[in-house]
Amino acid sequence: MKKLIELHHINKSFDDQVILDDFNLYINENEFITLVGPSGCGKTTLLRIIGGLESVDEGQVIFDGKDITKLEPNERTINTVFQKYALFPHLNVYENIAFGLRLKKVNEKEIEELVKWSLKLVNLNNYEDRKIDSLSGGQQQRVAIARAIVNKPKVLLLDEPLGALDLKLRQNMQYELKELQKKLHITFIFVTHDQEEALSMSDTVVVMNSGLIQQIGTPEDIYNEPKNRFVANFIGESNIIRGKYLGDKLVEFENVVFECVDTNFEKDEICDVVIRPEDFDVVSLDKAKLIGIVTDKVFKGVHYELCVDINGKEYIVHTYEEAEINSQLGLAIDPFEIHLMKVPQIEKA
């Protein structure tokens, strides 16, 4: 795969507050990459730097082999879908979409064809003459996407584009955006704070916190093998337990020895053990490796969410079967469901 965008040592501060700290990232051609992280982690700033709407304090933005760090946004072949759509209120749907083409002096006949083509892609046939304020949020979102893709950019930046939509619509749009990306063969850089959205749409997920990359990987990697506590907690729910690696794929936590699959640890090295709530198996007490008391239960639709007290620590367990509060619960974990993380040096001491 060809590298399309390279970010080298990007530094950015606002009023002495560091937003991006020596940030490096490569983005490939035709990739659907998602920047995910809590608000204030620098993901939107990063997107704006790529789009040219924000300058960098230090560092380089390389696009298709060329340094574009100093280029104005109108000089970049990158288009953005803005968080609150940012459609032109004085223009109708047609003119909104034609805006970029008119600046490029495309002839009227071609503009008409392209506008029709892009409206078809976002499923808004025959909306050309509609006024912007007569459209619903979802429709405005589609027009915003059409307005960007009609220019056939090499990269489309999407800044939390689905944030203002209701759940059902958001899920539909997630699917449609993914389809659109496959159809158009352009790179999508998608920013969201919604980890589920990040997992379900992306080829690559970049988890960010405090201006730093916490982990880059496929959605599966990020979910199954989080690198640190932040990622484990931010992406999905996790039980994180301090444990000790005993060597030979054995790990000890809660005073019980478990088989695991990780090997890149020293003997007797302290580590963090991550167990997803759905990875616990509820078993009879005599077969259980861990026994806890159910302290709370919440029905979630597909499953029950149980709070289980094991040796005074609270664990979250997802199970299909109901359990009585205050009853004893036997738990077992398959070796491949146990994920070990390195403990940061500072915490070891």
Place this chain on the structure above:
Amino acid sequence: MKKHNIILPLYIIWLIILVLIPFILMLILSFAHTDGLDFSNISFSLTNFKEIIDPVYFDAYANSIILSFLASLICLLLAYPIALTITKFKNNKLKNIILIMFILPMWSNMLLRIIGWETLFQPNSILNYFDISLNLIGSPIAVVIGMVSTYLPFMIFPIYTVLNKIDPAVIEASYDLGATKTQTLRRVIFPLSLPGIYSGITMTFLPSATNFALPERLSAGKINLLGNLINSNFGKTFDYGFGSLLSVILITIIFILTIFINRKDKDGDLLL
């Protein structure tokens, strides 16, 4: 809702007594001939209407339109960059200070300001110390300068209000789609600020066209506007019929313009 119910009738009574009844009286008077305030020999005819198309008055109509138009245009050309610059300031405190600087002169008496200009425009003024003699008094330029200086804030504010309300993301979207700064100004910012411009024009053009003290002082009585005509009919020749007709015409023009502005300004929050 309760508050609404108390205020609404009061407002309607206010409108009837102070606006509607006087207007109807003026409408009636515009067909009438009286001896000043003596209504005993009142007679009605259409001669007032014949009189207004008398070429004697054309100068006043033309002056009103041309000078006020010029003044509004200059106000617009000055106000737009000023308003645009103020919106660019990130510091809200600074924004307010600059805005107040433009309001501040309005707190002094308008006549006083006009007399100030009048003295400056005389052949002999304080400017003689700098070897300058403006000697503008009596010229249309003096009247236009007076109008611009008086009504400029009324152009700045509505334009500033609309410009300030434009979503910065929309401007960024324009850059993002390939527009330069100039193209963005022409294709996005300017069209979005049109309601402010319309409202600014009403608020400078109409008072300019109807002012009578300003042209009288700065033109030394040489240039008459519609306002001067009305003033002389009511205050000097006591031709209430003809004065009323001129006033009715003026109100009609204002009314039509206001309807036009309201069409353009759907939010209704631009007129100060």
